[in-house]
Amino acid sequence: MSAARRALVTGGSGGIGAMICRRLARAGHFVYVHSHRGTEVAAALVRSIQDEGGSAALVSFDVTDGAATRATLEGILEAGPVQILINNAGVHDDAVLPGMSAAQWHRVIDVSVNGFFNATQPLLLPMIRTRWGRIVNVSSVAAIMGNRGQVNYAAAKGALNSATKALALEVATRGITVNAVAPGIIATPMSATLFDAAAIERLVPLNRAGLPEEVAAVVAFLVSDEASYVTAQIISVSGGMA
Secondary structure (H helix, E strand, O other), X not given: OOOOOEEEEOOOOOHHHHHHHHHHHHOOOXXXXXXXXXXXXXXXXXXXXXXXXXXXXXXXXXOOOHHHHHHHHHHHHOOOOOOEEEEOOOOOXXXXXXXXXXXXXXXXXXXXXXXXXXXXXXXXXXXXXXXXEEEEEEOOOHHHHOOXXXXXXXXXXXXXXXXXXXXXXXXXXXXXXXXXXXXOOXXXXXXXXXXXXXXXXXXXXXXXXEOHHHHHHXXXXXXXXXXXXXXXXXXXXXXXXX
């Protein structure tokens, strides 16, 4: 069994994020459940994890606000390094590019790309000093395949994939792995408004939506000791879409 670590999951109140938090807590890790606007949901998740015998705490900040993010993370680091980081925070704001506003473009890029930097950079040196770390970035098959109406989202997640590979090279000799998971159509409240049963059957070779648990299972493996030789990878969890 892997040793217990301190973990941060950004966007921890969402469907996929919440399941990742639960899996990490069940593995014995102390989980910081991050949320910006969904703090009530995140607080309920923390209580649920604690009721199940796990350890968790709520943290709230806007990942696009570098100063606020750093201030919060520095407070967390006072208690010790965070050795597991799941960059799960992300948004989509869909429109075909000819009709996309600048605000739609910048907001999606800001959360996924600048949010990755703001959450990751302050944690790196303390993590490096421990000679052990796991960083998992939650990407999307949209970055691999493209998707109509999501040029901004595909660009944001594509940048995250590239950052994953580059950062993995920088920290490989320090006992830190960096990987990304690229979910396809996952059964969450967000996806339910985007894909009906006919679309799922047409797009997904396995003819069904994935479950948040199936994404969380891959993340749980990647942060374990057993995955110590897996780094710089983009792993699709998409039922064969990509």
